[in-house]
Amino acid sequence: MRGRAWFTALLALALGIVVAFLAIPIVALFTEVPLRRIPSLLDDQVVRDALKVTLRANLVANALILVIGTPAAYFLATRRFRGRALVVTLIELPLVLPPAVAGIAMLAAFGATGLLGDRLAHAGIVLPFTEWAVIIAVTFVAAPFYLRQGIAAFESVDPSLPDAARTLGAGPARVFARVALPLAASGLIAGWVLAFARGIGEFGATIIFAGNVQGQTQTLTLAIYEQLDNDFDVALAISILLVVLSAGVLLSYKLLSAWKSSAPTSPSAFAPTR
Amino acid sequence: MEKLRADIAVGLRSYALSVAFEVGRETIALVGPSGAGKTTVLRAIAGLRDPDAGRIALGGVAWFDSAAGIALAPEERSVGFVFQDYALFPHLSVRRNVEFGGHVRAAELLERFGVAHLADDRPATISGGERQRVALARALARDPAVLLLDEPLSALDAQTRAEVRGELQDLFAELDLPTLLVTHDFRDAAALADRVGVLVDGTLRQLGTPQELMDAPADAFVARFTGANVLFGDAAPDADGGATVVLDDGTRVVAAHAAKGRVGLAIHPWRISLSDTRPADPRLNAIRGLVASVTPESGRLRVRLGPLDVDADPRARPQRGDQLYGVFEPTSVHVVSGRPEP
Numbered sequence: 210m211r212g213r214a215w216f217t218a219l220l221a222l223a224l225g226i227v228v229a230f231l232a233i234p235i236v237a238l239f240t241e242v243p244l245r246r247i248p249s250l251l252d253d254q255v256v257r258d259a260l261k262v263t264l265r266a267n268l269v270a271n272a273l274i275l276v277i278g279t280p281a282a283y284f285l286a287t288r289r290f291r292g293r294a295l296v297v298t299l300i301e302l303p304l305v306l307p308p309a310v311a312g313i314a315m316l317a318a319f320g321a322t323g324l325l326g327d328r329l330a331h332a333g334i335v336l337p338f339t340e341w342a343v344i345i346a347v348t349f350v351a352a353p354f355y356l357r358q359g360i361a362a363f364e365s366v367d368p369s370l371p372d373a374a375r376t377l378g379a380g381p382a383r384v385f386a387r388v389a390l391p392l393a394a395s396g397l398i399a400g401w402v403l404a405f406a407r408g409i410g411e412f413g414a415t416i417i418f419a420g421n422v423q424g425q426t427q428t429l430t431l432a433i434y435e436q437l438d439n440d441f442d443v444a445l446a447i448s449i450l451l452v453v454l455s456a457g458v459l460l461s462y463k464l465l466s467a468w469k470s471s472a473p474t475s476p477s478a479f480a481p482t483r
Numbered sequence: 484m485e486k487l488r489a490d491i492a493v494g495l496r497s498y499a500l501s502v503a504f505e506v507g508r509e510t511i512a513l514v515g516p517s518g519a520g521k522t523t524v525l526r527a528i529a530g531l532r533d534p535d536a537g538r539i540a541l542g543g544v545a546w547f548d549s550a551a552g553i554a555l556a557p558e559e560r561s562v563g564f565v566f567q568d569y570a571l572f573p574h575l576s577v578r579r580n581v582e583f584g585g586h587v588r589a590a591e592l593l594e595r596f597g598v599a600h601l602a603d604d605r606p607a608t609i610s611g612g613e614r615q616r617v618a619l620a621r622a623l624a625r626d627p628a629v630l631l632l633d634e635p636l637s638a639l640d641a642q643t644r645a646e647v648r649g650e651l652q653d654l655f656a657e658l659d660l661p662t663l664l665v666t667h668d669f670r671d672a673a674a675l676a677d678r679v680g681v682l683v684d685g686t687l688r689q690l691g692t693p694q695e696l697m698d699a700p701a702d703a704f705v706a707r708f709t710g711a712n713v714l715f716g717d718a719a720p721d722a723d724g725g726a727t728v729v730l731d732d733g734t735r736v737v738a739a740h741a742a743k744g745r746v747g748l749a750i751h752p753w754r755i756s757l758s759d760t761r762p763a764d765p766r767l768n769a770i771r772g773l774v775a776s777v778t779p780e781s782g783r784l785r786v787r788l789g790p791l792d793v794d795a796d797p798r799a800r801p802q803r804g805d806q807l808y809g810v811f812e813p814t815s816v817h818v819v820s821g822r823p824e825p
Contacts, residue, residue: 367570369568369570370570370572372557372570373571374572375530375531375556376529376530376531376558376562376622377558377583377584377621377625378558379583380556391574392572
């Protein structure tokens, strides 16, 4: 018995170190600046501009991710073709790619001297260091989170349900809209929550590809970086704002997952015992 | 009313499925062991899986024709498909499920199948038998020209199963559509279908009325599938135009039909009676054995007597461990190929 207690104490110690290490910085954020000063600190032109840029860029990026990513994920989930594994790997690459590399890669692609820079310039499109660059950077790093989850969500739909819909006269588009999409919805939303969180937190690719210009390309995370030298308290206040936002995102993701696991999407889950 | 004709070949993992048949205003049941390719036939007709070669046509209209390069999409074929687990849409109410196939007859069909009171419920909250009825109503909502059912009874418990079997008999008679169903149970097939096709390893061994399959099984597998005992032995023609067969255990059995060489003998359990003594009539066959088990079954007794299953009158009161004779007429013996089947 003594040996067992000793081992449990060791595990508890490890857990204690983990919790302290992860929690202390978060707690420190809230103790380093008086909480009642936060509203006035956030009422700063820099913060307001950064908030505007962040929300606008993420709104557009998330719209792009949902509108284009959903059918792309459905295609990958429902069709088998040569090179599919390669395509999936390519889609997942930004998940593990250092964001700075993503930023450089986008400069290489869309920069003035980049791969597509000439053609874009001819068409009168300049992307680097504009708000569009922020949108592209956010989309690039956040889309894989949605796509990955989306593929899994569509794959988990019982294949006999789309089959049944086909025999009932529904064409492929109607099957997608009336059967696959509603049944995958909770998984898709969970993926979107993750992508949204990643987009809000985006820093590395944005600062390289879009720069850090207040009111144009400066997002909340970039504003924190700039305020480090100007007004540390403003940096803290923005950080607290983002912690609250992140916690909200995580909480809604957990609630969604719980709801998803309690709402069966396949009839076999409630089929009578055989 | 158009006839459905199918003549298809599909390469499956361990064998090639190759079947040809025609369904008129009747119900055909495809029976066979699991993995025999039964469901693949239904899916091919519905357009959910294209065969490698062949032709599927309703009347003069080809749904699939490999030679002509025709392969209609499932939604372009007029098929009502009842899936094994019913495949009801879990996110839609019973009414919306039925309406998915067509709005016009939805209300009438909900009424016809006695599920109108469940119209606003989700499939997850209704019973197995009710789901089965909703699945039928949904399949018929599109006014299909052909009805396909995959194991319509397998997901149901014993009592619901008997009930639904009766309902399906009435329904098929009322619909008068070419109907093709798949089951692994010969009794379900015999109860529901006008003709039964026995599918083994992708090949139709025999297609005929349940009576034909029982009276003249094409091979030992079909005989066993219809519930017959199959015993193997060596036959020699006798003077009366029949045959004398020496079974592998040495027992002599007389068959009314001529036979020669290695044969299988199919004898149905209800053709055999039990006796304490060897019958006086020398023309009767008698196989002596030990009663290994006695199981009551729908008012009769299913007795395991040596190598035989016997359907016995309960008044005979056989006991486990009794030494009895299983007695049957030479005319009750059907001779099949002696090749032992799996």
